[in-house]
Amino acid sequence: MVHELFADDLRLATSSGFERVVIPATRLDHPVVEPENGRPWEANGTYLYGTVLPDEDGGGYRMWYNQNGMLYATSEDGIHWHKPALGRYVIDGQDTNYVFRRSPFTLNSVLYEPDDPDPSRAYKCLFSTGQRNFGVAFSPDGFSWSEPDGNPRLAFGSEVGNVVRDPLTGEYLGYLRRQLPRLEVDGLEGRRRVGLSTSTDFLAWSPLQAMINPDQIDDAWATEDWHRGEFYGMAGAPYGSQYIGLLPVFRVTDIYRPPAPGQSPYEGPIHCEFISSRDGRTWQRCSDRSPVIPNGPAGSYDAGAIMNVANTPVLVGDEIWWYYTAINTTHGGTRPPKNITIGRAAWRRDRMVGLRCGAGNATLETTDIVLGENSGPARLFVNADVTGGALRVELCQPNGRPLPGYVGARLRGDSLRHEVVWPNGERRLPDDVPFRIRFRGARATLFSYVVEA
Template identity: 30%
Template structure:
């Protein structure tokens, strides 16, 4: 059994093979074919003393029976060691297997049942484990997760129900009244001749994929034959009681601004013409009756704007990068529809995916110009700008620097599937790239691309990585995809030229890895993709979140002041909601690898969405398209009275106002907003009281100037700003 790289090199695996033999009809009630509590062996003995056969010649793992009739495995630190614990058993066409297992701070098993044709895998590290099952052929590749989080260091009961004739597999955890996951359509015969036994043993196998010795435990193994159509008993299991959650969740704290333990500036913070948002509490000292709300972009009614209608697109468009240049919107995107067809030999591997180009004057109606640059099936009448030099393209980022001789730059991932030189040679592929990864390109016009390097070499290996440009510091920011103990996480690096990068450092890891009670990241969360961009005096990011329990994907808003610590306390709320079931973006959504486009005082967020989830499989008739949602400028969040029956207030940390006038982005429709300026000690400055302030009332403005009667400029000394909201919403402030 081969595990995908997403499980990571540190995931510990062993295997059980439940192998089936057909039996004659038997009118007697079903009875256990195997019921082993390991009680026939003495504590400290090998399970061989209980009638099992053990082979540790390949990995040298250790298997012993404990005082409570448990088999404890100390796993081998050797990749694919495949030490085995085996016992003969003959199974009918329908049966179930029960066992209890405990994984002390690390996943310990990978299980294979029914002649080795149905598989399951436990994986994870820390306090939570996930149970993944090998899906049926219709799903194609990958693993499907049983939708439950398993607490490590706690005994749980597991059940696998198998019916070979019905091609059925069902999986239970603790509650045995109904399966948590059920699949049909999987051929579980190892060989086609029903007269021959598929196999005649039960096997536990240690794959040894760990970096240090760890242990797993299992007990109460039972295999029971069932009659056709018969269901297992409802003998549920109650795990040890878990501690109850206490205190407000991070999201609740975030919605109550000023209550989080967020750092503040060391001294007076300089406010400039850059908008100061309220995504975090960095500038908030005190609040009264105030609540914070995430504002979501409004999907355009014409979505999706771009479908994969061209033959070379084959219904699959991904990863748009969009810029407004000289009054025109220009988009680069991947046509991805032939990716898996190429692997199956339906089209040449060179035609698996392409980098394509489209233009628009309004952002809604897009044209595919006939460029005549790249041949597809004998014709260059298409909008393709680049063909890969490997097996396929994946995530990419385009940059636009109008002041440079070659104003367009790009990092784009090129793969070398099947990622094994011998397998590549066997398929007859002759790739031009030596390694897979993200390669730097340049272009004079965004259409004609060339490698920046004379000898092309990737700067980062993982797919779904991205980069952005920080114009304030003249730096490229790399947001790399990585695996942390088998879970997709993010790393960060910087570069001056896209060629030489600082060593990557760990940036974001799903919180459930260390805290299974995390309400920011429930168990099974992966950080699949990320892009960030400068906004005001901070960085705003979009973090792609993959839910391993549902295989759906969305993205959330995050923010940072230093690119090291990220605030994502608005989680788990998505920034852009999925569509209804069956709609174009009901399954996965992945954001553009470029900043939002400012158009008509709105931020346009481009993204791609699909009507299928991340579990893979047959995508015939499915589509992946590109759409857009728009948000009013600077209005990522709004601060408003928590109780609308009385005023709310916010006092900032000490600020140095580097301008003559204070500006705010606020919606005072049906209410009003006033401002006071205070000394650092909190006293009202003469001439800048709420009575001196001309109220901003009964209007919504993206740029309202705060005026004080008798004052034509702001104080030179540091001050605190005191905002008073009466039925109004505040989103940002700045000075000019």
């Protein structure tokens, strides 16, 4: 199956009249997880430098979140969460929902791999062991965790990290903050940035390599020497034929010297942008850098910062859900009123970014598609909003000439899954010749296409 988002230009041969746009998430007007009275271990906030996954039986959801260790919560609907007493860690005589606690321990990212030949490694965790390195842990059930000899296995990085697995190569990809932030920076040195470390066995990891850095656009707003753009962290996950990701962008607007008790010296808002990749290693930012998870209105739980996000999204019906750490104040806010909670962002399936055209005639062509005779009958489905507009689909040869019988299909309305049917009733795509898909439109937005056998 081919599943292509219009997130980059790699599979586009030509494009005219279309503009790439980010689609802001639908946010809830309340957090889904927040500190609760009677749970003193959550007093400093509930952070999601962690993971949300469906239940093993598909009947609900599980969350591994953070506050001086790894906490666990469950939900039937992904909105209302329960924090069970698990009998594993007792604090001041009170049972808690901790599943993994050690010192130092900051943040964690969890993978579930039920097909691992070693059942004791079905769950894998990458966690920061303080501010300068990362360790790994394994679990058969997501509750009982054990560390291998040799932690910290990653003797580099700082505080924030996420991990996914490449479905094509089998490699684990660790997206780590490269270094501790500094009050004084020299160009990129001292800024929060993201690097990549890889592993084939989750035990031995490659040296941390630069991956994505702030650029001149991130600093365009700066008017003082200490103003700068930084990347608080990053999450990326395989999706369709590519990777999608989220990049929290921190605008450092002030440095507090000294900060108040419990206050970060680094002040400023954090918003979240969309990024994409073809291999999980080389990432590109969207030409539209508007927030893909918008901060809430003044006074709301996420008004000041979208600080970090879960390592992977959750696909729920026709939606993409991505959970995030939310702050009601900017990063350097004082407590109170600063409150750190967990929010949920949602988009319709495939609709984090799209190609939009106006009233004029717009055209784009994909690169060559070759199915082959053994692929079986294949059909074409298009995710597009054509409300009030027009969109025609045709197939053409690599030289641009239309393929007879595959011209004049029209899409109307808004659908996540328009099936392309040509005027002669043909639904099947040709399997004996290479072809391109050509779209001609006005007042329409294209999000993705799927070639499905």
